[in-house]
């Protein structure tokens with residue numbers, strides 16, 4: 071059966087923020103064939119498209135998206151027979167938690183940290199998502215890509231993905247759609263792996279606003295070694311930053327906190343009192359409220375530290 075393409079669909083329900091206006095066209099696709107069909111629908115009509123995963127790292131404008139929104143959701147997780155190493159093959163729309171639990175069940179370790187990322191495999195490869203000391207570049211072996219500009223598929227190896235902190239080659243190639251990913255994991259004790267997954271879940275519950283309408287960290291952590299983050303100059307002026315000199319980045323939540331931003335609000339969008347890099351929709355916040363809060367936070371951090379912080383979230387329809 072041909073994939074159903076709906077018209078004029080509100081995107082808010084498909085984002086964790088529950089914010090965003092309608093897409094002119096909307097399709098939900100799990101398989102590679104359906105994804106290609108939806109992309110062809112867009113190209114045949116010369117319409118722009120946007121790919122959505124779980125919508126856990128995006129802010130959709132109040133005006134929505136004047137094109138085709140393709141939500142990649144669901145699909146298969148397959149444990150490859152360990153002839154030569156332990157592999158998990160996941161379709162792009164598989165949620166990270168589902169993949170982590172499948173790995174744990176199979177006794178594959180090294181991916182426990184992924185339980186902390188409420189997104190899909192596809193979105194997480196693109197953003198090189200990570201937490202608790204792990205990131206996608208540590209576990210990805212290869213990914214299957216559909217190149218919209220060439221109308222063809224290809225396989226990309228980890229070494230070709232130009233992974234960096236919350237960065238990858240896919241951010242420079244919006245025409246490359248991730249269809250599936252093969253993760254290379256390590257054999258371990260299934261019970262110990264499951265316990266580690268639980269430990270991480272509990273720790274996360276204590277520190278973050280889980281279950282609220284937000285999209286994780288709004289801003290990336292801030293790399294040292296930029297023009298505006300000279301270690302020596304900054305730590306002389308702000309001795310409290312010395313605690314981070316041996317790390318590659320300054321936690322942006324620290325900068326936001328010290329700029330006094332916790333609890334700041336714009337309409338019904340508020341900076342979490344628990345974690346200053348989480349901006350929460352208390353119920354009826356608009357994308358405009360969140361955007362204004364982001365601008366305010368950037369200004370205040372710049373005023374206090376002279377540092378320009380950069381968004382991690384992806385804007386759609388702005």
Ligand SMILES: Cc1cc2nc3c(=O)[nH]c(=O)nc-3n(C[C@H](O)[C@H](O)[C@H](O)COP(=O)(O)OP(=O)(O)OC[C@H]3O[C@@H](n4cnc5c(N)ncnc54)[C@H](O)[C@@H]3O)c2cc1C
Nearest residue numbers: 123124125126127189190192193194199200201248285286
């Ligand atoms: C409570 C909470 C906690 C979070 N904690 C973390 C954390 O600890 N670490 C972390 O890194 N992130 C975290 N995040 C952010 C988010 O979960 C990750 O960035 C996640 O990887 C995004 O995946 P997604 O499927 O939701 O992508 P979406 O938000 O749907 O999309 C993000 C971007 O990826 C693109 N995209 C999605 N799927 C594909 C695909 N198949 N092919 C090509 N492009 C695609 C989209 O077009 C968009 O530009 C958190 C979010 C929340 C709400």
